[in-house]
Amino acid sequence: MFRQSVQEENGITEGIIWKQLLIFFFPILFGTFFQQLYNTVDAIVVGQFVGKEALAAVGGATGTLINLLVGFFTGLSSGATVIISQFYGAQKGEEVSRTVHSAVALCLAGGVLFTVTGNLCASWALRAMGTPENILGGALTYLRVYFSGIIFPLIYNMGSGILRAVGDSRRPLYFLIVCCMVNLALDLLFVAVFRWGVLGVAVATLVSQAISAALVILALIKTDRSYHFDPHQIRFHTDLLKKIIRIGLPAGLQSVMYGLSNIVIQSAINAFGTDVMAAWTAYGKIDGFFWMLMSAFGVSVTTFVGQNFGAQSYGRIRKSVRVSSGMALGTSLTLSVLLYFFGPYVYRLFTSDPVVIEQGMLILRTLTPTYFTYVAIEILAGAVRGTGDALIPMLITGIGVCVLRIVWIALAVPVWPEVRTVVLSYPITWSVTSVLFILYYLQGGWLRRQIAKAGYAPEVR
Secondary structure (H helix, E strand, O other): OOEOOHHHHOOOOOOOHHHHHHHHHHHHHHHHHHHHHHHHHHHHHHHHHOOHHHHHHHOHHHHHHHHHHHHHHHHHHHHHHHHHHHHHHOOOHHHHHHHHHHHHHHHHHHHHHHHHHHHHHHHHHHHHOOOOHHHHHHHHHHHHHHHHOOHHHHHHHHHHHHHHHOOOOHHHHHHHHHHHHHHHHHHHHHHHHOOOOHHHHHHHHHHHHHHHHHHHHHHHHHOOEOOOOOHHHOOOOHHHHHHHHHHHHHHHHHHHHHHHHHHHHHHHHHOOOHHHHHHHHHHHHHHHHHHHHHHHHHHHHHHHHHHHHHOOOHHHHHHHHHHHHHHHHHHHHHHHHHHHHHHHHHHOOOOOOHHHHHHHHHHHHHHHHHHHHHHHHHHHHHHHHHOOOOHHHHHHHHHHHHHHHHHHHHHHHHHOOOHHHHHOHHHHHHHHHHHHHHHHHHHOHHHHHHHHHHOOOOOOO
16 A cells, blocks of 8 residues: 655645745755756857857757757646646545556657657758758757657656655755756766767766656655556556646647747747857856746646645635745846846856857847746646646647747848847737736636536635
């Protein structure tokens, strides 16, 4: 028999919400920090030891394509995370176990599919995005090595999602710290010492991701609780697979729409040349710290809502949303101020090229003051998805962010062909989508529908 006691594991369904949110949030925050640092190290090493062409090769178009596939699977696997958190909050240990093994089976199937697809389509995709010839070779090398080992980040993301769903946000942090340190050491060895260039960064990434995947699987194997993983029990449980896909597929498609819109933006950026591409790549690493913070808040609120929905504690759902929103807003405003004034010093970590820094600061000072417009999207989408309502958040985000962003690029950039015009697509679409999410959340039908679908007692106001 599996042991399960929500009270022993965490205080998500009990206790003071803001304290429990912070206890859960900070390991996720530091984990995503190390994940961002992990990605940033690659850019710093090649930018300093190889040059701006290599910097553009390991970011830009390659990062966009990787995020497209990995983001789709991460969204799809979030269906398993939501289901596990709900079962765990309701103390249904056997259902937690069945969901874990279905999720790992899905992960393995996705790894095989993406390895084949990524390697076959890499060259075509880079050329379709207008990647310059002087960058194409390095970008293709990086992608082929990455896709050959793409199963490792998929396993890590699925495994860490399972741990976070049951309230364990610490061990994913520890695994990422180890992964980051290994990546840094191998980057310096392969690039600075062996002079392997882009290939060195790619191999370092593959090895470090393999280690993180092994660590998270080992953690799931060693536990005796309901989320214990037994390799011999890997199989698809049809009823749970349908639930995972029902909740996760909209999130995966949403990520794909984000990715496609980013491909359109990257193609527009490519038209401005290598200096702007390098500046955009470096900004993407800097900007990653904002997404790190928002993602940590989003994961926290989704888990809180999922477990409290399973426990039928509806009041705690709404309060956790209010507390998370206040924290996220304060954090975004603070980061905006810091980056706006200290951005030039951060850019010098990546390059000493004055033209690249100038273009980068134009991008940074256009976007950072508008970070606050994104907060409602992350928090409210995470909360609604935590109850199992994934379709409407996908439609709101797909239309408000992705479609509108593509329309802006298609209509505005030909009229005002400037880097700033491309960059403005972000705050415009964030603002529109935030308003849509606020209206959807406040009308409350999303929660009533999910309560009725689960057969729970209705919310008492």
